[in-house]
Amino acid sequence: MSEAFFTLPNFRQKLFFLFFMCSLVGLTVPQVSLAASYLLSPADGSFEVGKTFAVKVMVNAGTDAVNTGEATITYDTSKLTAVSVSKEGSPFNLWVVEPKISGGTITFSGGGTTAISGSKAVATITFKAKAEGSAKVEFTKSTLLAGAGQDVLSGSAGATFTVTPASAKPPDPVTPPTTPTQERNTKIPPPDAPDISSPTHPEQGVWYNKSDAKFTWDIPYGVLGVRFAFGDVPDATSTEKHEPPVGEWSKTGITDGTWYFTAEYLNRGGWGSSTSYKLQIDTTPPDEFGVTAVGGDLTAQIRFEAQDSLSGVELYRVVIDGESPRDVQPNELVSGGYTITNLDPGDHTIGVTAVDFAGNERSAEAPVTVTGTKVEEVDPNAIKESGFGAIYWVSLLFMGALAIVITMLIQERRRFHEEKDHIKRETAEVGDRLINIFGVLRDEIEEKVLELSHKPNMTDTERTILEGLKDALDISEELIDKEVEDVRKLLK
Numbered sequence: 001m002s003e004a005f006f007t008l009p010n011f012r013q014k015l016f017f018l019f020f021m022c023s024l025v026g027l028t029v030p031q032v033s034l035a036a037s038y039l040l041s042p043a044d045g046s047f048e049v050g051k052t053f054a055v056k057v058m059v060n061a062g063t064d065a066v067n068t069g070e071a072t073i074t075y076d077t078s079k080l081t082a083v084s085v086s087k088e089g090s091p092f093n094l095w096v097v098e099p100k101i102s103g104g105t106i107t108f109s110g111g112g113t114t115a116i117s118g119s120k121a122v123a124t125i126t127f128k129a130k131a132e133g134s135a136k137v138e139f140t141k142s143t144l145l146a147g148a149g150q151d152v153l154s155g156s157a158g159a160t161f162t163v164t165p166a167s168a169k170p171p172d173p174v175t176p177p178t179t180p181t182q183e184r185n186t187k188i189p190p191p192d193a194p195d196i197s198s199p200t201h202p203e204q205g206v207w208y209n210k211s212d213a214k215f216t217w218d219i220p221y222g223v224l225g226v227r228f229a230f231g232d233v234p235d236a237t238s239t240e241k242h243e244p245p246v247g248e249w250s251k252t253g254i255t256d257g258t259w260y261f262t263a264e265y266l267n268r269g270g271w272g273s274s275t276s277y278k279l280q281i282d283t284t285p286p287d288e289f290g291v292t293a294v295g296g297d298l299t300a301q302i303r304f305e306a307q308d309s310l311s312g313v314e315l316y317r318v319v320i321d322g323e324s325p326r327d328v329q330p331n332e333l334v335s336g337g338y339t340i341t342n343l344d345p346g347d348h349t350i351g352v353t354a355v356d357f358a359g360n361e362r363s364a365e366a367p368v369t370v371t372g373t374k375v376e377e378v379d380p381n382a383i384k385e386s387g388f389g390a391i392y393w394v395s396l397l398f399m400g401a402l403a404i405v406i407t408m409l410i411q412e413r414r415r416f417h418e419e420k421d422h423i424k425r426e427t428a429e430v431g432d433r434l435i436n437i438f439g440v441l442r443d444e445i446e447e448k449v450l451e452l453s454h455k456p457n458m459t460d461t462e463r464t465i466l467e468g469l470k471d472a473l474d475i476s477e478e479l480i481d482k483e484v485e486d487v488r489k490l491l492k
Helices: 008-028 180-186 382-386 388-418 420-453 460-491
Strands: 036-041 044-048 052-060 066-075 080-086 094-102 105-116 119-129 133-146 153-157 159-164 213-216 225-231 240-242 248-251 257-267 275-281 292-295 300-303 313-320 326-328 337-340 346-356 361-370
Touching: 036 066, 036 133, 052 066, 066 119, 080 094, 080 105, 080 225, 105 119, 119 159, 133 153, 213 257, 213 275, 300 346, 300 361, 313 337, 388 420, 388 460, 420 460
Parallel strands: 036 153, 044 159, 292 361
Antiparallel strands: 036 052, 052 119, 066 105, 066 133, 080 119, 094 105, 133 159, 213 248, 225 240, 225 257, 257 275, 292 300, 300 337, 313 326, 313 346, 346 361
């Protein structure tokens, strides 16, 4: 390098030029960002046939803050069986699709109220080695979204596992004999199976339309831990363990079907036997169905039949014109038909509601026209409402009064022979009183008859009875007048 380069003016110019070029290079170099990714942990391993192992679904957020994510994971069903998938400890606490297993595919979609930074496990899959060979577990579809909604996923790394033959069971170790005292002090039997109950689904074998379940059990003395599993087969290998033990477990959003909750205790003697609680859920109503109705002579022949592929149809509720329903059992249908009798002629609406064994309902209806003439039934209250009963009471009153008058006349005739002189003095007064009494009675009866004659809904029979009462009053008055006059003539 020449001396001219190091001269002060040239050196300053060259130094400024170098600084300027470095600045341009710094501005043009892109900023490096470590993008987010999915991976499985462990990524490989060797497991014997029949053994279970856990694989964590990890999210590596890199330099981004991940808020939500979804993934579809497939596995070789000929070599592996997915026993369960757990979300315990996941930073995702809001799930659009709960982690689930379906036909060789594991899916989930969720997010968290707090963004993920660093590397976190969002789910844990428990596999069971099924057959010898190499089995791949891969991501077939996955996304990771940052706070602004952009997909920041750079890639997904699956895993490959080797399933080896089950090793021969080693011979039982030979232990030296122990004294009874030593055996009592060292050998503790494993605990019995838990007694599981469910406040949300209290009866096993009964269908419920509730998709959220809760299970409870007691914690006996000496129990150090508990583990359990939830799946579609009984006595599944437990995947969730709690030490110290818990006494309840809940799950929400359970899909329709038959499920089993399996649990077992741990004490100083080891893990005890397991027990399973059966759960049957059906939240889907019966399939849509149609109703046809054919009217007849005061009858309607209706045809309907609903299907429910899960819990089955328990009964039908048949309603006519919105009135009180009648329950019809499926075995009461004859080739899908049912006959309703004793209907009023005219147009009607027949409604049918199918109810399945979980209480879900589906309804349909059909119009029908009923023919024929209905014979009117005699209403026991009709007589009272029309006033016919009152007529009989008036008649009874009249007959009683007439009997009293005739009795009095007979007595007066007897006394005439026995006390002629006394009768002469009193007969005039008695005759006047009889005439006055009968006049008052006649006025009262005529008033009642007039009142009844204006009652609505009078029948021809009732009108005939009223006319007969009027005639009876006239005849009775003539008889009384004649008898009184005869007595007076005899006493002259």
